[in-house]
Amino acid sequence: MTSIKLIEAAADRLKGHARRTPLLSSPFLDQIAGRRLLIKPECLQHTGSFKFRGAWSAVSALEPKVRKRGILAYSSGNHAQGIALAAARHGAPSVIIMPSDAPRLKIENTVALGAEVVLYDRASESREEIGNRLATERGLTLIKPYDEPQVIAGQGTTGLETAEQAAAEGVDSADVLVCCGGGGLTSGIALALEAHAPGLRPRPAEPEGFDDTARSLISGRIEENSQTSGNICDAILTQAPGQITFPILQRLCGPGLSVSEDEAMRAMALAYSRLKIVTEPGGAVALAAALFRQDEISGAAVIAVVTGGNVDADLFQTALDRFAD
Amino acid sequence: MTSIKLIEAAADRLKGHARRTPLLSSPFLDQIAGRRLLIKPECLQHTGSFKFRGAWSAVSALEPKVRKRGILAYSSGNHAQGIALAAARHGAPSVIIMPSDAPRLKIENTVALGAEVVLYDRASESREEIGNRLATERGLTLIKPYDEPQVIAGQGTTGLETAEQAAAEGVDSADVLVCCGGGGLTSGIALALEAHAPGLRPRPAEPEGFDDTARSLISGRIEENSQTSGNICDAILTQAPGQITFPILQRLCGPGLSVSEDEAMRAMALAYSRLKIVTEPGGAVALAAALFRQDEISGAAVIAVVTGGNVDADLFQTALDRFAD
Numbered sequence: 001m002t003s004i005k006l007i008e009a010a011a012d013r014l015k016g017h018a019r020r021t022p023l024l025s026s027p028f029l030d031q032i033a034g035r036r037l038l039i040k041p042e043c044l045q046h047t048g049s050f051k052f053r054g055a056w057s058a059v060s061a062l063e064p065k066v067r068k069r070g071i072l073a074y075s076s077g078n079h080a081q082g083i084a085l086a087a088a089r090h091g092a093p094s095v096i097i098m099p100s101d102a103p104r105l106k107i108e109n110t111v112a113l114g115a116e117v118v119l120y121d122r123a124s125e126s127r128e129e130i131g132n133r134l135a136t137e138r139g140l141t142l143i144k145p146y147d148e149p150q151v152i153a154g155q156g157t158t159g160l161e162t163a164e165q166a167a168a169e170g171v172d173s174a175d176v177l178v179c180c181g182g183g184g185l186t187s188g189i190a191l192a193l194e195a196h197a198p199g200l201r202p203r204p205a206e207p208e209g210f211d212d213t214a215r216s217l218i219s220g221r222i223e224e225n226s227q228t229s230g231n232i233c234d235a236i237l238t239q240a241p242g243q244i245t246f247p248i249l250q251r252l253c254g255p256g257l258s259v260s261e262d263e264a265m266r267a268m269a270l271a272y273s274r275l276k277i278v279t280e281p282g283g284a285v286a287l288a289a290a291l292f293r294q295d296e297i298s299g300a301a302v303i304a305v306v307t308g309g310n311v312d313a314d315l316f317q318t319a320l321d322r323f324a325d
Numbered sequence: 326m327t328s329i330k331l332i333e334a335a336a337d338r339l340k341g342h343a344r345r346t347p348l349l350s351s352p353f354l355d356q357i358a359g360r361r362l363l364i365k366p367e368c369l370q371h372t373g374s375f376k377f378r379g380a381w382s383a384v385s386a387l388e389p390k391v392r393k394r395g396i397l398a399y400s401s402g403n404h405a406q407g408i409a410l411a412a413a414r415h416g417a418p419s420v421i422i423m424p425s426d427a428p429r430l431k432i433e434n435t436v437a438l439g440a441e442v443v444l445y446d447r448a449s450e451s452r453e454e455i456g457n458r459l460a461t462e463r464g465l466t467l468i469k470p471y472d473e474p475q476v477i478a479g480q481g482t483t484g485l486e487t488a489e490q491a492a493a494e495g496v497d498s499a500d501v502l503v504c505c506g507g508g509g510l511t512s513g514i515a516l517a518l519e520a521h522a523p524g525l526r527p528r529p530a531e532p533e534g535f536d537d538t539a540r541s542l543i544s545g546r547i548e549e550n551s552q553t554s555g556n557i558c559d560a561i562l563t564q565a566p567g568q569i570t571f572p573i574l575q576r577l578c579g580p581g582l583s584v585s586e587d588e589a590m591r592a593m594a595l596a597y598s599r600l601k602i603v604t605e606p607g608g609a610v611a612l613a614a615a616l617f618r619q620d621e622i623s624g625a626a627v628i629a630v631v632t633g634g635n636v637d638a639d640l641f642q643t644a645l646d647r648f649a650d
Binding site: 016019020021022024027028041043044048085105108109112113168269272273275276277278279309313316317320321324325 | 341349369438598641645
C-alpha cells in the first residue's frame with residue numbers, strides 16, 4: 001500500500017529528474033474566485049502533465065533486469081507520454097496501447113518520446129487482450145495509470161511540494177482541488193497532505209456527467225460512469241475510482257466538485273491570460289471549480305492543481321475564441 | 326552604478342514578493358536547437374514579465390515618504406504593469422504614461438492593477454512633457470524602464486537564479502540569450518553571471534531591423550534604431566541601449582543575434598506546444614534565436630530567457646494558426 005514513506009522515497013528518486021513546479025497566482029483570479037487562489041501548474045512538468053512523476057516513480061522502482069525487458073502501459077495520452085519518457089531515460093523499451101481516437105498530439109508525442117504505440121479501436125477491440133499478448137510474448141511489465149502503489153507514490157510528490165510551497169505563502173488552511181480521473185493523483189496528494197499539511201483538505205474535481213468519484217464519496221462505494229467518452233476533458237474520463245485509490249479518497253477527501261465543459265474552457269482562457277500557462281480541458285477542471293464554484297468552497301484561500309497542458313491547438317483556440325477577454 | 330552587491334541586495338528585497346521561475350526544457354526543443362536548451366520563463370513572473378523584478382527593486386528602494394507621494398513611469402506595457410503592482414503592494418499611487426497604440430491587454434491590466442493611466446499619441450505628443458508636468462504638480466518620482474541602477478539590479482536577480490539553476494542542471498558553460506530592448510535585463514543578468522557563473526555568457530537577442538544593441542556592440546558606441554514601431558515585438562522596440570546599460574553590455578556581452586517576426590511567432594507556437602507557456606513576440610525572440618540561429622551559437626548547451634507573455638489573444642492565435650503542428 002502507498003504510505004507517506006513510499007511517497008517520500010519516490011521524492012528521493014524523482015529528485016533531479018521531475019521538475020519542481022512553482023505555485024502561481026494572479027490578483028485577477030483572486031477577484032473571480034472571491035478568495036486567495038494558488039495554482040500548482042503540473043502542465044509545466046516534463047511531458048506536460050503530472051503523470052511523469054508516477055511514471056518515473058514506478059519505472060525507477062523496478063528491478064533493473066525486469067525494467068530492461070520493457071514496460072507496458074494503457075493510456076489515452078498523458079500516462080503514455082510519462083511512461084515513454086521515463087522508460088527511455090532509464091534505457092528501457094516501452095509499449096503503449098492507446099485508443100485510436102486519442103488526441104493526435106498525445107499519440108505523436110508518445111511515439112516521438114521513444115515508445116512503440118499500438119492503437120486499438122475502443123468499440124471493437126479489447127486493450128487488455130492486446131496487452132496480455134504482448135506482455136507474454138516480450139516479458140513486459142504493466143504499469144497501471146493509477147491503481148498502482150508506486151504510481152500513487154510518485155503523484156503524491158506533488159502534494160509534498162504543495163504543502164511546502166503553501167506554507168511559504170502563509171497558507172496553512174485551504175481546500176486543495178485536484179482534477180480527478182482514477183484518483184491516483186488525488187489519493188497521492190491526500191496522503192502527502194495528511195502527513196505534512198493537515199490543514200489542507202484534498203477534494204476531487206470532475207467534469208459534470210463524469211463525477212464517479214464525487215458520487216462514490218457520497219454513497220460510500222465505488223460508483224461508475226455510464227460512459228468514458230463524449231466530453232472534452234479526455235484526460236480524466238475514467239470509468240470509476242480504483243480499488244486502491246478509493247479507500248484513500250474516502251478516508252481523506254472532502255466532497256467532490258464538478259464543472260461543465262464551458263467552465264473548463266473558460267478556465268483555460270483565464271489560465272492563458274492571467275497565468276501564461278497552457279492547460280488542457282481535463283487539466284483545468286480544478287481551476288474552473290476554484291473560480292466558478294466559490295459557494296461550495298470555504299476558507300480564505302483555495303489551491304487548485306492544474307494537471308496537464310497537452311491540448312491540440314484547434315481546441316485551445318476554440319477556448320480563446322469563446323472566452324478570452 | 327549597479328554592481329553585484331546592488332543585485333544581491335535587490336534579491337533580498339524581492340524575496341517572498343517576486344516569483345522564482347523554474348528552468349524548463351523539452352527533448353523536442355533540444356532536437357530543433359541542435360543542443361541542450363534550457364528556458365527561463367519570466368512570462369510566469371507576476372504581471373507576466375520580468376519587469377516586476379526591476380519595478381519592485383526600485384519601488385522598495387525609495388524612502389517611504391517619497392514613495393507615498395507616488396511613482397511615475399513611461400511604458401508601452403510591461404514596465405507599466407510591473408510598476409502598477411509594485412506600487413500598489415507598497416500602498417503607493419502610480420501614474421503610467423502609455424502610448425495610445427499599446428496592446429489593449431497591457432493598458433487594461435495596468436489600470437486594473439491600480440495605476441492611473443494617461444494615454445498619449447506617439448506622433449503628436451511628448452510623453453516627457455506630460456510626465457514632467459504631472460511629476461511637478463504631484464511630487465511623483467520617475468522610475469525609468471531600464472536606465473536606472475535599481476531597476477537593473479532587480480532584473481539582475483533573474484541572472485542570480487539562472488546561475489544557480491543552470492549549475493543544478495550541470496550546465497556551467499553556455500550562451501545565455503536575452504530578449505533585449507534598452508538593455509536593463511541583459512545588463513543585470515550580465516553582472517550576475519559575471520559574479521556567479523563566469524562560464525555563462527550573456528548575449529542580446531533582438532528583432533531584425535531593430536538590432537540597435539547588436540550594432541552598438543560592433544561599432545563600440547550607442548547606435549539608434551531608425552524607428553520604434555512597425556514590428557510585432559512591441560515590448561523590445563526601444564530607440565537605443567541606455568547610457569548606463571550600454572557600458573555594461575559592452576564589457577560583458579557576446580555578439581547580438583536577431584530574428585524575424587515569423588521566427589518569433591514560430592517560437593511562440595513551440596513554447597505553446599512543448600513548454601506549455603504563453604509568450605509574447607518580444608518575449609520569444611531569445612528562444613527563437615536559440616532554436617533557429619544554431620550556427621551562430623557554440624557549446625553543448627544554450628539558455629534562453631523568455632521575458633514576457635502579455636499578448637492579445639488574436640495575435641497568439643495567429644501564431645498558432647500559422648505555426649502550431
